[in-house]
Amino acid sequence: MTVYGVGLGPGDPKLVTVKGRDILDSVTTVYSPGRLSRTVARQHVPSSRIGDLDFPMTRDPDKLRRAWKDAANAVAEKAMSDDVAFVTLGDPNVYSTFGHLRRTLSAFHPAISVEVIPGVSAMTAFATALDIEIESGTGLSLREAANGSAPTGPDRMILFKVTDAVETHEKLTAAGYNVQFGRRLFMEQGETMITTDPTEIAERDYYTLAYAEREGIEQTVPTAAFNTSSEESV
Template structure:
């Protein structure tokens, strides 16, 4: 059986991919790392299929490692016996808790098969919202705001969290 890491898109329930929707409908349990991803997933699966995983918002590596191991230990038996999903906003491979869970499963539970179902990330979704065309010669630069002041320049400024 398989654990699917499903990207839910940037938070709008209508931006889930067709493949993501199909996988959500086919799995036995859907794990969510937070309220917003749970809200999006609940549009596609019954509440009885949803299960929450806790991940601390900290930079303490020991606490993070422990949380990832705990989550992997909960997910692994279900994913060995039936299809399961871990949902995340955006794409599972871009700044996502899923990457930590996938690596921990690989190291601690290598018998679990994992498949990524890509999602629309905010990195690409913002272009539609702001009407920005990225094409040959387009230049995007990521800058962090200093003391809350947005960096400015001659080209468009795009801020993404």
């Protein structure tokens, strides 16, 4: 049988893909790594079909490896006779906890089939929430910015895990970037926030993103001329 890694999207239950929803309807058990993904899954799956897995709040690598091995054992045992799913926010292959399960299954249960059902990533949904167009030919970098980190270099960046917005903002503006922040976008849990003022989101929150664009960037696509105030016909 098969273990499906199903991407739930950025948090809105309506942004789960049709295929993802079909898989959730078809499997006998749906496992979740956390409260937020479980909340979204419950909009599509009755609680009786949601399985429990225990993940400790720790950075100890030995404890984490044991936890993932225990989780893989539980999932594999169920998958010996039935199709099951492991859900995660965003896309299972983009900065996702599903990678830990997949690697552990591969190491200890290589006979178990694994299939990924992609989901809408929080990073791409973020551009929509800010009404930012990443036009054709644009260079865009995806970076992690935890604990005040502020990677620079590319003209446009989407940063995730922004846990110190104030420090990240200070460093990026000093490097010549304009910065916008978004928190818990498309989520029903917690306050949704879009702002250019980092002090409004100074409290640490794992689900905070930032869009940084170097000052003076010009659009080069042909239709960019339609955004100008020129009276000249094009």
